[in-house]
Amino acid sequence: MRYATAFLLSIAAFAEIKITWRFEGGNLGRVERVDAAHYRAHLAGESDQDRRNRQANWYYFQVEAPANQSLVIDLVSLPGEYNYKPNRGAVTADTPPVISFDNKTWNHVEAFEYDAAEPRMTLRITPKTGRFWIAHVPPYTSVHLAALRKFAGSQIVETTAGYSVEKRRIPLWTIGNGPKTVWLFFRQHSWETGSSWVGEGLVRHLISAEGVPLRQAITWKIFPLPDPDGVSRGGVRFNKFGYDLNRNWDVNGVEKMPEITAQRAAIKAWLASGHTIDLLFSLHNTETAEYLEGPPANGGEGKYTALAERFFALLETQTSFAPTRKLFFSDSSTTAGMNGRMNVIQGLYKDFGIPGFLMEQRVSAQPKYGRKPLIADRLRFGRELADTIAATLRK
Ligand SMILES: [Zn+2]
Incomplete structure (x- = not known):
């Protein structure tokens, strides 16, 4: 023994x-x-x-x-x-x-x-x-995205906006055909998987029976995977050459930044074909901060004050968004006086005057959930986000 x-x-x-x-x-x-x-x-x-x-x-x-x-x-x-x-x-x-x-x-x-x-x-x-x-947070890979795409079937019209440095496809999804257009960016930064889970919740809501009025009122254009290389290798926030996917929106570098070039071209083509973009939204994650950043310089002379305040108030009162600071309007760049430091809403405002919003959601404990967010919380916010954007534009 x-x-x-x-x-x-x-x-x-x-x-x-x-x-x-x-x-x-x-x-x-x-x-x-x-x-x-x-x-x-x-x-x-x-x-x-x-x-x-x-x-x-x-x-x-x-x-x-x-x-x-x-x-x-x-x-x-x-x-x-x-x-x-x-x-x-x-x-x-x-x-x-x-x-x-x-x-x-x-x-x-x-x-x-x-x-x-x-x-x-x-x-x-x-x-x-x-x-x-x-x-660090619940992973979301191209396998999850492919499953969502398959589940949605013909409800999603998919085109290819371009290719990453490593020649991976950058998909652009269109859902619905309403007269207004909302343009959404999920997961510009590859570590921010929470953004992808919210995107999944939003898409599932849009394509559901409850989503019919949302699809009739709005054409939803979605970049669900702007950095396929980063998602594949388990990256943080940079492309293959080290360029931050949510900076550099003020520079044109096709060779070094094909991802940003492709996304900007898709937006330019949409506008050139006579369409508008009524609201643009990019969702990010931080460790402990949660906030909504409104259109750069408020569109000049407070052009977007009413839109931004309506959106923020609905998010704060009708959804699980729990801001750590009040609504504020974006500066024209993240780092004054330096090239390559404009984020997506700053760059697209400079080029096209689009009213863009950038939201950060924390990964740490959140008072409305009473705990650190998990997948179910992100999916829920996706539903809430779709409803809130539609309500903001209804007026
Ligand atoms: Zn980010």
């Missing part, structure tokens, strides 16, 4: 833990083994074309480990820079990872410690099964 016990113990001690991320959207820098049940996982992070603005808040990896044995994983290499200002990183005690045992259902890791000094996020996990997945 003694021998049998020793034998079992030695098997447990030698059970290899395997951490991998070679699948769509998967990403991690490297992994160090501290001991058999303790690993340090370095986030890869990404920097821009000038090796600035490092952001390390996308990770998505699979762990194979013995079930029912405790395991410690430290997430490190967190510090970065945002709009040229250094920070301790986007991964903090406010933003612990999500974990899944089936790669579909995601919940937040409960047992973690955040050490702001290093900084380091330490996860203590005792898996119920021999395989699980960890990510």
Whole structure:
């Protein structure tokens, strides 16, 4: 009996833990083994074309480990820079990872410690099964998008706006045929999967029976996947060459930024064919802030004040949007005096005078949900968003 016990113990001690991320959207820098049940996982992070603005808040990896044995994983290499200002990183005690045992259902890791000094996020996990997945927020890949596309069938008219640096297709969806036009951008930044889940909720609502009046009143133009390369490799916010997909809307660089060039051309063609764009909206995620940024310079002389205030008031009172600051109107650029620093609403306002809105939704705990948002919350907001945009334009 003694021998049998020793034998079992030695098997447990030698059970290899395997951490991998070679699948769509998967990403991690490297992994160090501290001991058999303790690993340090370095986030890869990404920097821009000038090796600035490092952001390390996308990770998505699979762990194979013995079930029912405790395991410690430290997430490190967190510090970065945002709009040229250094920070301790986007991964903090406010933003612990999500974990899944089936790669579909995601919940937040409960047992973690955040050490702001290093900084380091330490996860203590005792898996119920021999395989699980960890990510910053619930992943959304091209597989999810293809399933949605298939589900929608002929309700979505799909065209190709252009191709990414790595020659992946940038789809443009049209739903409905109403006299007004709403143009939507989801997931300009590849780490912001929450934006994609909202987009999915919105599309499912539009194509449902309840969506009939929305489709009759409005033509919905949607960019559901503006950065297919980033989504594929598990990127953060830059394209293959390091260009931020929500800056650089003031420069034309077909070779280095085919994604932005393709999107701008689609909008230009729509306007050139005699159509209008009554409202443009781009949805993003941040760690802890939630807000709505209105049309740049308010369209001059308060041209869009009424529209923006109506939209904000409806969002605040009728939906789960929980702003951390009041409505404000965008500046003409994110970084005064620098080229390549206009975001999508700033650039398209400069070129075409389109009333654009940019929303950020947090991934940390949100008062209207009473917890950190999960997939169901994002899908719900998608429905609410479609209804709110329609109500805003009804007047
Ligand atoms: Zn973003």
